[in-house]
Amino acid sequence: MKLRITTLAAALAVAVLTAPAEAKTFRYAFQGDLNALDPYTLNETFTLGAMGNVMEGLTKRDKDLKIIPGLAERWEIVEPTRWRFYLRKGVKFHGGEPFTADDVIFSAERALSPESNIKSRIAAGTKVVKVDDHTVEFITTGPNPILHYEWDTWYIFSKAWSEANGATKVQTSSSQLSPFTLKANGTGPFIIESHQPGVKTVFKPNPNWWGKPEHNLTEVIFQTIKSDATRVAALLSGEIDMMDPVPVQDIARVKANASTDVLTGPELRTIFLNMDSLRDELLYSDVKGKNPFKDARVRKAFYQAIDMEAIHSRVMRGNSANSAILISPLLFSRSAEFKRHPYDPDAAKKLLTEAGYPNGFAVEMDCPNDRYVNDEAICQAVVAMLARIGIKAKLNAMPKAKYFEKAGATQKYDSSFNLLGWTPGSFDSHNVLLNLVGCRDGKGSGAFNYGGYCNPKVDEIAGKVLTENDPTKRDELIAQAYRIVHDEAGLIPLHQQTLAWGVSKKVKIVQRADNQILFYWAQKE
Amino acid sequence: MLAFTIRRLFEAAIVMLTVALMAFVLFRFVGDPINQMVGQDTSLAEREELRERLGLNDPVLVQFGRFIWNAARYDFGISYQVKRPVTSLIAERFPATFELALTAAFFAILLGIPMGVYTGIHRDSWLSKLFLSVSLIGISLPTFLIGILLIYVFAVQLGVLPSFGRGEVVRIGGWTTGLLTASGLKALILPAITLGLFQMTLVTRLVRSQMLEVLRTDYIKFARARGLGDRAVNFGHALKNTLIPVITIIGLQLGAIIAFAIITETVFQWPGMGLMFIQAVQNADIPVMSAYLLLVAFLFVLINLIVDLLYVWIDPRVRIYGREA
Numbered sequence: 047m048k049l050r051i052t053t054l055a056a057a058l059a060v061a062v063l064t065a066p067a068e069a070k071t072f073r074y075a076f077q078g079d080l081n082a083l084d085p086y087t088l089n090e091t092f093t094l095g096a097m098g099n100v101m102e103g104l105t106k107r108d109k110d111l112k113i114i115p116g117l118a119e120r121w122e123i124v125e126p127t128r129w130r131f132y133l134r135k136g137v138k139f140h141g142g143e144p145f146t147a148d149d150v151i152f153s154a155e156r157a158l159s160p161e162s163n164i165k166s167r168i169a170a171g172t173k174v175v176k177v178d179d180h181t182v183e184f185i186t187t188g189p190n191p192i193l194h195y196e197w198d199t200w201y202i203f204s205k206a207w208s209e210a211n212g213a214t215k216v217q218t219s220s221s222q223l224s225p226f227t228l229k230a231n232g233t234g235p236f237i238i239e240s241h242q243p244g245v246k247t248v249f250k251p252n253p254n255w256w257g258k259p260e261h262n263l264t265e266v267i268f269q270t271i272k273s274d275a276t277r278v279a280a281l282l283s284g285e286i287d288m289m290d291p292v293p294v295q296d297i298a299r300v301k302a303n304a305s306t307d308v309l310t311g312p313e314l315r316t317i318f319l320n321m322d323s324l325r326d327e328l329l330y331s332d333v334k335g336k337n338p339f340k341d342a343r344v345r346k347a348f349y350q351a352i353d354m355e356a357i358h359s360r361v362m363r364g365n366s367a368n369s370a371i372l373i374s375p376l377l378f379s380r381s382a383e384f385k386r387h388p389y390d391p392d393a394a395k396k397l398l399t400e401a402g403y404p405n406g407f408a409v410e411m412d413c414p415n416d417r418y419v420n421d422e423a424i425c426q427a428v429v430a431m432l433a434r435i436g437i438k439a440k441l442n443a444m445p446k447a448k449y450f451e452k453a454g455a456t457q458k459y460d461s462s463f464n465l466l467g468w469t470p471g472s473f474d475s476h477n478v479l480l481n482l483v484g485c486r487d488g489k490g491s492g493a494f495n496y497g498g499y500c501n502p503k504v505d506e507i508a509g510k511v512l513t514e515n516d517p518t519k520r521d522e523l524i525a526q527a528y529r530i531v532h533d534e535a536g537l538i539p540l541h542q543q544t545l546a547w548g549v550s551k552k553v554k555i556v557q558r559a560d561n562q563i564l565f566y567w568a569q570k571e
Numbered sequence: 572m573l574a575f576t577i578r579r580l581f582e583a584a585i586v587m588l589t590v591a592l593m594a595f596v597l598f599r600f601v602g603d604p605i606n607q608m609v610g611q612d613t614s615l616a617e618r619e620e621l622r623e624r625l626g627l628n629d630p631v632l633v634q635f636g637r638f639i640w641n642a643a644r645y646d647f648g649i650s651y652q653v654k655r656p657v658t659s660l661i662a663e664r665f666p667a668t669f670e671l672a673l674t675a676a677f678f679a680i681l682l683g684i685p686m687g688v689y690t691g692i693h694r695d696s697w698l699s700k701l702f703l704s705v706s707l708i709g710i711s712l713p714t715f716l717i718g719i720l721l722i723y724v725f726a727v728q729l730g731v732l733p734s735f736g737r738g739e740v741v742r743i744g745g746w747t748t749g750l751l752t753a754s755g756l757k758a759l760i761l762p763a764i765t766l767g768l769f770q771m772t773l774v775t776r777l778v779r780s781q782m783l784e785v786l787r788t789d790y791i792k793f794a795r796a797r798g799l800g801d802r803a804v805n806f807g808h809a810l811k812n813t814l815i816p817v818i819t820i821i822g823l824q825l826g827a828i829i830a831f832a833i834i835t836e837t838v839f840q841w842p843g844m845g846l847m848f849i850q851a852v853q854n855a856d857i858p859v860m861s862a863y864l865l866l867v868a869f870l871f872v873l874i875n876l877i878v879d880l881l882y883v884w885i886d887p888r889v890r891i892y893g894r895e896a
Binding site: 079081082088089090163164165166217221222223243244245269270271272273275276277279280282283284285416444445446447448449450451452454455456468471477488489490493494 | 600601602603604605606607608609610611612613614615616618622649652653654655656715719722723726727730733734735736837838839840842846849850853854855
């Protein structure tokens, strides 16, 4: 009997000591869904962010997006084409499987498999070699300074778990969901407890995580709330602790509320305008037999006719940062050297006259209306501003599904003038130079160059950027390329959007510029 | 009767085929689903391959033929966006919509009929005027605005009801219900009012105008002359005779609120078919859109069929014509 009482007392003591002071449930909502839990299926920020709480890559990025060690403790460049990664020891997956070099090799193969949507994580031709259980080497075909730039979202799978759960093949984007995509097994600070695609996902902290937790949460619940007004209401009523995004027009209201606040910060996405400078005759225009956009003076006239201050203060209500280049200043060290061509309608009118269009011309502008913050309103403002220099632009605003079909590769870039937004997945300028300003070759270069701008000199520099290992020289090359695009107004950069997260004042959370919602840094009162 | 039913079923099949064909022609204008299915770094070649694999490069008629062939075997394909069979998605979402629509219909009937009767009898009382003003609001305010107003008052200001979702649900076989939990019932109130307000207004006004007409008829006067009480006259005789058109309208409206709860479901993030449909439209998710439109067509055809059969049952004249044909 005595023994039993002692045991009981001991058990009680343990329970009291280990039980968390109280349940801290963090509830958040996003406008989009979380579907398959296979992070190799869809290369998309929100999904990758949610999974980043559960799974980990060899590297991670800290609160300022700086690359820090993740599942790799450290790494070294043995020779320019051979990188060696030393893996963290004693790490276990949620399912209890130990983390070793085999998992890295398996994950590399999985990421490069035909069904994968994240092939860009590992440069083509890279060989992955196991040195020992906790050392892996990556042998590249040429020097590659940004080899590991995207590895924070190349999450490592457990080989044993994948084989046991039929997850060796990536969930393809065209077939039925496999059962394994409702589960996840990572090494990260949170475990997915339940997942109903498109409705609700529940996370619990991982008690055996290798790192030191910086959060105090006991449970996290994610729900989709599509309607803007409802998402705002749910935050104001205290049903959720955080939501993304806050519509621009509601920011003031959420801030004014006593128990909520809005976290704003620069986002990495840049919004810009493309002008078709490739076709010999401009489509959807009254100019016949030639293409005015081939003349840099016309492009610059468009550039200088747009009053970005007005767009910043009126359309975006101050929630944007005007930009002179096609990448966020957070991602390029020398961005401060670039200044926008000044807003000057008189100079623009003069340029048009010099180019032979004193009375302007007519053109159609294509614009998505459900993709970027106030996308359609920005286009409306641009159309009105262009009217002042005699350009009769007709706006075609359309849903994103239609827009990307028309202005993009599907319908052979059937557009004369359009608005697009871009975040380089690698957080690096080479991605911008390749996708947005590279000459369209139908293969990889210029895939998102919706205006067909083409300057072989820029492509040549981009080629050098790819293999230059010295950071200073590399940035110099990038600056040269941006300088050319800027000088001849190849595209018109507009601004970077602002992130706006609505948060309860009870919650402290880190807002990272890439818009991943990482609650492993969240504290709740 | 049997011939009548068979002829009706044949007509129904033609209606559904027509709806499916029209939907398919329209799908050419909803845009490209591929961009929403892959990340931005996916190469053009891979995108093209995916398009080929999904059969999006085939001529519309080929795609249509394939769709009908599969639909005839109850296979509506796999959602591009959610990547699950459309049939199981709809089966999963249907209970939420059905419960919402039914509650909204009950709300509309239980409030609409008494209000209609009252305003019909007491035409000039201030309460009648109030009822009619309220019903005017119900008809003239758009659904999303009513929904947001209700959310603002009851969720944000008073904090008594949830602003979104369905609460806790209980699974019974293949059906999920929110009617058995407190949070589920609470979550049902605001969306049901939002969805049912317009119907309630309709019922009120319909019952009122019918009552006004019936109360003028001779048999009501005779009933009064016989010395029957107000209650017996108004409810026993008058209301009964107003109900035939009301039932017809309610039946048809039930189809409408199941099919077009889209706005209410979006405002309240109600996990039903309407919300699924709106997301499918935005992402050009053709399998979901086509199956949904077909389902809606089927629902209306079915309700019409039932109403027609009811007429035959109620009205012998139709039965006679039916036999002749």
